[in-house]
Amino acid sequence: MSTENNAEVAATAAVSIKLPDFWKNDPVMWFAQAEAQFALGRVVNDETKYYHIIGKVDQTVICHISDLVVAPPADNKYAAVKERLISRFVLSAETRLERLLGSYELGDLRPTHLLAKMRELAIGLKVDDNLLKMLFIQRLPVNVRPILSCHDGTLDKLAEMADKMVGVTSSLTTAAVDDAAGPSGASGLQEQVDFLTAEVRRLTTSERTRNRSASRGRSSSKSRTGSQKEVCWYHRKYGRDAHQCREPCAFNSKN
Structure with a gap:
């Protein structure tokens, strides 16, 4: 396949990428999904990925990266936007621990779904299964x-x-x-x-x-x-x- 054809295929794949709107409550998983779509679409160009991300943030989010939008860096645009958004919206370890210990409730969730969310909160907190079991049963x-x-x-x-x-x-x-x-x-x-x-x-x-x-x-x-x-x-x-x-x-x- 010629270089010209390769470029056309890459352009078509880039256009076909349809990302969901940015998840303020879970930026890490949102970027994981975005990168999965980039991999499937064979999107590797830094600028292309950068513009896909910019196109999926609303007014309440874009203000946190306004400098990167108005004057983007010459290199690693995507990495700069990703790092900024995750740092601004990811829950701190203290907040996750607080929710895990007291404020997370079953509500209308199934218990298996509640456990999955509690495990997500516990990532990096060194919470063993015995403590997680006790916290889970309490809810x-x-x-x-x-x-x-x-x-x-x-x-x-x-x-x-x-x-x-x-x-x-x-x-x-x-x-x-x-x-x-x-x-x-x-x-x-x-x-x-x-x-x-x-x-x-x-x-x-x-x-x-x-x-x-x-x-x-x-x-x-x-x-x-x-x-x-x-x-x-x-x-x-x-x-x-x-x-x-x-x-x-x-x-x-x-x-």
């Missing part, structure tokens, strides 16, 4: 903390188990609110609390069984989990006598 709902505190598996396994338990809690809470409006609301709520307790025990037993015997535990867990997902709570509790049904439910198709 979970109070009704699942005691069981997970006794869990001796990996932190990833603990987070996966927390996903299941929080999911069960959320679905039963919704059902409890619906049923509480009726005359038998109190008894229905108690029944669902009892069911939640049994479900938590089942999840814990399932996890321990997998640790003792991987092959037997997997088949047993899949069988139990499958049956729980196919039939709604009302039909699991009352069978054919159930007066309500919550989708998805395969009870009628089975009977």
Whole structure:
């Protein structure tokens, strides 16, 4: 391929690069993604990369690099902009430690997602898994903390188990609110609390069984989990006598 053709291919690749808007809350990962796109598009020219970055910062960001925009350095323009933006927007070690120790909450995140964000905050802080486990459990709902505190598996396994338990809690809470409006609301709520307790025990037993015997535990867990997902709570509790049904439910198709 001629030099002229190579230049045309490079120009086309450079134009095809579509970077997201600059992430003020995570500049390091934003530049990592930008550089991945540069690599895929075979963009190596310093000035081309520099202009791609300038084109993706808004007014609140560009003021931090105004001198590099008005009078860019003769060489290493991209490196200069990258270093400046990261230094201005990356969270300090003190801020990350403060968030990790006190201000980071579960909110509407799944526990596995919360753990990922906590691990990101912990980068470079020399936080071991035991401390991270304690901080992670403190941010979970109070009704699942005691069981997970006794869990001796990996932190990833603990987070996966927390996903299941929080999911069960959320679905039963919704059902409890619906049923509480009726005359038998109190008894229905108690029944669902009892069911939640049994479900938590089942999840814990399932996890321990997998640790003792991987092959037997997997088949047993899949069988139990499958049956729980196919039939709604009302039909699991009352069978054919159930007066309500919550989708998805395969009870009628089975009977």
